[in-house]
Amino acid sequence: MKTANPTTPRWPALPRLRQIAVVFIISLLIAWVTTPVFQSPFSLVLKRTTFIAMVMLLAFTFSGTWRLLWLPRWIPRWLVRVTAVCLLAPFASLTAYVAIAGGFMNFIRANNLLSGFATSTILALFFGSLVAVAAIKREDKQRERADRLQLELEKNALEREVLDARLRLLQAQIEPHFLFNTLANVQALVEAGSENAAPVLRHLIAYLRAAMPRLNDAEATLENEMQLVSAYLEIMHMRMPDRLQFELRLAPELKGLRFPAMALLTLVENAVRHGIDPSTEGGSIEVGGKQDANNIVTLWVADTGIGMAETAIPGTGLANVKARLQACFGKDARVDLHEQTLHGLRVELIFHPEVKA
Incomplete structure (x- = not known):
């Protein structure tokens, strides 16, 4: 009252x-x-x-x-x-x-x-x-x-509504992209007659059951994201055990940080699809995150695959990740691409967690 x-x-x-x-x-x-x-x-x-x-x-x-x-x-x-x-x-x-x-x-x-x-x-x-x-x-x-x-209050409310709608739209672009790519991996194993097809399919079903409820989770954290990344890389490792190795290195203090669901997984998927898979020797993927003294967070996905061609243009996946990152952490958040010393690509997400859009 x-x-x-x-x-x-x-x-x-x-x-x-x-x-x-x-x-x-x-x-x-x-x-x-x-x-x-x-x-x-x-x-x-x-x-x-x-x-x-x-x-x-x-x-x-x-x-x-x-x-x-x-x-x-x-x-x-x-x-x-x-x-x-x-x-x-x-x-x-x-x-x-x-x-x-x-x-x-x-x-x-x-x-x-x-x-x-x-x-x-x-x-x-x-x-x-x-x-x-x-x-x-x-x-x-x-x-x-x-x-x-x-x-000002009405403007902020309208901007929040636009932001939520934008995030939902960007998220909708990722969901079918991820689902179809993972199903395509299973199809390739089945068509090749690999004995790993059934185990991979079982892991994929278990993974999708865990992942689907989080696709639209507005409160997803980096810990949730790393769990999905780990599950995805486990499946990819079963598909090519001799050609893919991976390591996860997330600072403990970042586990509870709110983070756009599936954004980091999109980078990992790109590293497998465009870096490791085309390489005859395979390679390794490192996924990690740290926070410096100025509270700037840096997340990275580094692979030792074939790298990015000089004429290559960043695709929809990277543009989507950048848009979602800026929608969540402000316009100063950025996505940087770095060529590895020998070969491969390192993608870094840099943002300040206390800055909101």
């Missing part, structure tokens, strides 16, 4: 407690300064000044809350509020002096009260309009600040 804010009035036309406090302090200062002018006790001047100020405050809040239907729309709102304050000033002053005199006729007969009424009215008009204009400017600034904040 929501609790009411003590500074918020029950009715919108009534002033807030903060406004009442500010007006009372201003009334106190005006009464202290003008007491010698009126030649009256301070307490009497304070009561009269406070009454006039509170009536003008009611006029200010009422005219700012309720739409006056009989006024043309082209009249500025601030002008309506200042006019309301100025119109109420002489009536409030008159009411205060009539109450002091004990009746309207007594007020008319007392010349000193008439001069005091005129002075109070002039002071009320001056200070009332001045304070009203200052309050309107302050309200306008607060309204502009609130509008900017609301616009």
